Amino acid sequence: MSIASDILRGHTEGIILARLHQKDSYGYEINKAIQKITNHTYELKEATLYTAFRRLEENGCITSYWGNETTGARRRYYSITDTGKETLKSLQTDWLQTKTLLDRLMEENPEKETPED
Amino acid sequence: MSIASDILRGHTEGIILARLHQKDSYGYEINKAIQKITNHTYELKEATLYTAFRRLEENGCITSYWGNETTGARRRYYSITDTGKETLKSLQTDWLQTKTLLDRLMEENPEKETPED
DNA sequence: CAAGATACCTCATCTGTCAAGGTATATTAT
């Protein structure tokens, strides 16, 4: 994998919420979707995924229900809540800020904003 | 603090290396520089900073030496090595990729790159 | 009927962050 897990750490919830904002989905499908979006350069590990689901459900960001598949393995579907939507929006805003900040911090010679200080 | 520590996790080394690429420096000064660059929206905690120094020195990315201050508290200066410069370049490249990827993952509806798959 | 895909789950371990504590020197205020 090209991206170290520490870099993605903390983004897991945002990634999941973004998926669920589009439609209700279940673990396996979400993971496949992520792989596809990233052209297989990144995948959530299953353990990471399911612990994140637990966290998000505890936080009230998502709810879950069992699908009524008559065939194949059972699926637990997740649905984003209003709280989850707000959280997602907040995480997206944070991401924009983080980008700006990190862009400057990773430069060798960042220009100063306020000369006095 | 506006940025959660989990988001910055994994970027600490890159941030430090970027500072040291400009000039030799010491812990306290680096931390002040980071605060200034981010307009005080972010600071490395001391413990984080010093554990990162140890890691980077073990990895051969930096070397250290005591400054010859005749007054004031002693300072341990850090210097980036060739290995460190390569690591920094690599981390900067990673960061570019991460941005692209995360931009897509944090979207609600990312367009697909390769329709077949 | 074995292998692989689908689909879920848990537990122990690892790693980076950080709060809380410590040391020491120099400057400034009281």
Next chain:
DNA sequence: ATAATATACCTTGACAGATGAGGTATCTTG
């Protein structure tokens, strides 16, 4: 004088998220 603040370093233990390794069950394909 001495208390407070800034400079400057360090260590330890706790915590939280990611993950490897293990498990269960169903369906399809060779």
